[in-house]
Amino acid sequence: EAGVAQSPRYKIIEKRQSVAFWCNPISGHATLYWYQQILGQGPKLLIQFQNNGVVDDSQLPKDRFSAERLKGVDSTLKIQPAKLEDSAVYLCASRRTPRTERLISPFMNTEAFFGQGTRLTVV
Amino acid sequence: AQSVAQPEDQVNVAEGNPLTVKCTYSVSGNPYLFWYVQYPNRGLQFLLKYITGDNLVKGSYGFEAEFNKSQTSFHLKKPSALVSDSALYFCAVRAINTGGFKTIFGAGTRLFVKA
Numbered sequence: 349e350a351g352v353a354q355s356p357r358y359k360i361i362e363k364r365q366s367v368a369f370w371c372n373p374i375s376g377h378a379t380l381y382w383y384q385q386i387l388g389q390g391p392k393l394l395i396q397f398q399n400n401g402v403v404d405d406s407q408l409p410k411d412r413f414s415a416e417r418l419k420g421v422d423s424t425l426k427i428q429p430a431k432l433e434d435s436a437v438y439l440c441a442s443r444r445t446p447r448t449e450r451l452i453s454p455f456m457n458t459e460a461f462f463g464q465g466t467r468l469t470v471v
Numbered sequence: 472a473q474s475v476a477q478p479e480d481q482v483n484v485a486e487g488n489p490l491t492v493k494c495t496y497s498v499s500g501n502p503y504l505f506w507y508v509q510y511p512n513r514g515l516q517f518l519l520k521y522i523t524g525d526n527l528v529k530g531s532y533g534f535e536a537e538f539n540k541s542q543t544s545f546h547l548k549k550p551s552a553l554v555s556d557s558a559l560y561f562c563a564v565r566a567i568n569t570g571g572f573k574t575i576f577g578a579g580t581r582l583f584v585k586a
Contacts, residue, residue: 352514383576390561390576391515404573439514459505460574462514 350374352463354440360469366428369466373421373442379403381460382415382425383439391439397423398445430470437465473498475564477577484552485585492547492580494562503565504545506536508558509579515561521545532556552584 353372361367373380378399383391394413396404400420408415412431417423427434441460475496484490496502503522507515519530526538536547547560562577 354514388578390578392576393574441515459517459520461517462507464512464514467512 352440352442352461354438354463354466356466357464358467358469360471361430363432363470364429366426367430367468368424368426369438369440369468371423371425371440371463373423373440374444374461377442377444377461378420379443379445379460380417380423381439381441381443382423383441385437385439385465387436394425394438427468430468432470435468435470437467439463439465473564473566473573473575475562475575475577477560477562477580479580480578481581481583483583483585486554487551490549490552490556490582490584492560492562492582494545494547494577496543496545496562496564498564498566500567504536504538505563505565505574506530506534506545506547507561507563507576509561510558518547518560552582554584554586557582557584 352374355370359367380397382394384394385391394408395415397417400417413427415425439462441462443460444458477494479493482492505520506518508518509515518534519528519536521528521538527535529535534547534549536545538545559579559581561579563574565572565574
């Protein structure tokens with residue numbers, strides 16, 4: 349099966365500019381994640397979608413970051429305006445989950461599949 | 472609060488020797504534990520997971536991990552390391568939190584296998 353697709357692979361922008369990243373998850377995967385991975389650190393969850401609804405955006409800096417998944421398939425993550433500290437790799441991941449995910453479900457235990465990421469450099 | 476720790480920034484091992492990459496966790500309730508590997512300029516790739524059952528879990532590329540509930544650990548192991556195993560390894564724990572399940576990643580451990 350095709351993997352998680354992300355674009356662009358690399359992006360360099362000046363601070364205060366805006367930027368957008370795109371992600372197409374694996375077909376049929378209802379759950380989609382955006383992670384930020386700063387050099388030397390593990391991935392940090394920014395936002396989680398279940399179909400086209402937001403499940404968790406508690407760590408998303410909402411004053412500058414936004415994300416959408418309008419049709420419940422592909423997703424975009426936007427930063428406006430960018431800051432120097434936003435320099436990182438932005439990873440998109442998807443996971444197979446049933447349409448009606450219950451609290452106790454074997455699908456809770458499925459692994460996530462990651463895209464190659466977008467490396468953002470803010471100068 | 473849910474957390475995961477990888478106490479070693481880097482692990483060095485000679486090719487052919489056994490390797491261990493350490494991971495400890497802290498959660499409320501039963502954890503679901505995962506190991507991922509990241510090669511340069513690539514996304515994370517799933518290696519193995521522990522959900523329930525046998526404490527020793529076998530995964531991709533000859534890797535295995537041992538779940539130890541009393542020590543809250545999930546160390547990654549391989550009997551004989553290869554140079555191609557050199558990469559960045561992440562431990563992750565998924566557990567119930569307010570609002571549902573949440574996955575937390577460790578900071579990563581860089582494995583360097585010397586020929």
